[in-house]
Amino acid sequence: xxxxxxxxxxxxxxxxxxxxxxxxxxxxxxxxxxxxxxxxxxxxxxxxxxxxxxxxxxxxxxxxxxxxxxxxxxxxxxxxxxxxxxxxxxxxxxxxxxxxxxxxxxxxxxxxxxxxxxxxxxxxxxxxxxxxxxxxxxxxxxxxxxxxxxxxxxxxxx
Numbered sequence: 001x002x003x004x005x006x007x008x009x010x011x012x013x014x015x016x017x018x019x020x021x022x023x024x025x026x027x028x029x030x031x032x033x034x035x036x037x038x039x040x041x042x043x044x045x046x047x048x049x050x051x052x053x054x055x056x057x058x059x060x061x062x063x064x065x066x067x068x069x070x071x072x073x074x075x076x077x078x079x080x081x082x083x084x085x086x087x088x089x090x091x092x093x094x095x096x097x098x099x100x101x102x103x104x105x106x107x108x109x110x111x112x113x114x115x116x117x118x119x120x121x122x123x124x125x126x127x128x129x130x131x132x133x134x135x136x137x138x139x140x141x142x143x144x145x146x147x148x149x150x151x152x153x154x155x156x157x158x
Contacts, residue, residue, distance in 0.1 A: 023064050023065065023068065025064045026062075026063045027060065027061065027062050028060075028061045029059070029060055029061075030046040030048060030049050031046070031049040031052050031057060031058050031059070032044060032045070032046055032056075032057040032058070032059050033047055053157065054158060055156060056156065056157050057088070057155070057156055058155050058156070058157060059153075060152060060153055060155070061150055061152040062077055062150060062151050062152065063148065063149075063150045064077070064148065064150065065147075065148050066146060066148075067146070071142040071143065071144055071145060072141055072142065073140060073142050074138070074139075074140060074141065075138070075139040075149075076137070076138050076139075077139070077151055078102075078106060078109075078134055078137075079135055079136075080133060080134050081133055081134060081135065081153070081155060082155075085155035085157060085158065086129055086130055086155055086156045086157075086158055087129045087130075087132040087135070087153065087154075087155050088129065088153070088154040088155055089112075091152070091153045092135045092137070092151070092152070094137060096139060096140065097138060098138040099112075099135065099137055100112075100135075100136045100138070101115055101127075101132050101134065101136070102132070102133050102134035102136065103127045103131045103133055104133065105134070106133060106134040109134070109136045115127035115131070115132070135153050137151045139151075
């Protein structure tokens with residue numbers, strides 16, 4: 001059976017577009033730090049984003065759990081990039097998903113190389129990471145009953 005689901009996460013709000021079933025979803029916001037171990041090795045960790053200062057890396061993760069009674073396919077997830085965050089190129093890439101981006105507040109989504117925005121001079125130009133307002137993932141699936149999955153993107157606090 002094939003089910004089509006559209007989920008959008010905004011801050012801590014999850015909205016579904018007329019879905020006849022439920023997926024459990026949770027968004028987390030963490031900051032990425034580099035810690036030096038006693039032996040001098042550096043490790044990258046994600047910690048709770050209690051305090052983030054300009055320039056620090058922030059990770060937005062969207063965890064989903066299929067608590068439906070059927071396999072889920074064609075899952076579409078979209079997450080806004082907060083205005084205070086500069087999107088980090090390539091950070092939303094994910095195996096098994098088609099990733100698209102928006103520069104118009106989530107009204108439309110295109111591949112990264114197709115994104116354009118009208119500059120202050122009225123001329124279209126290639127969109128930069130500063131222009132990205134939303135990230136969208138289309139996961140063909142299947143996501144099995146009881147299975148979990150996640151998507152994420154990273155940014156830097158302006």
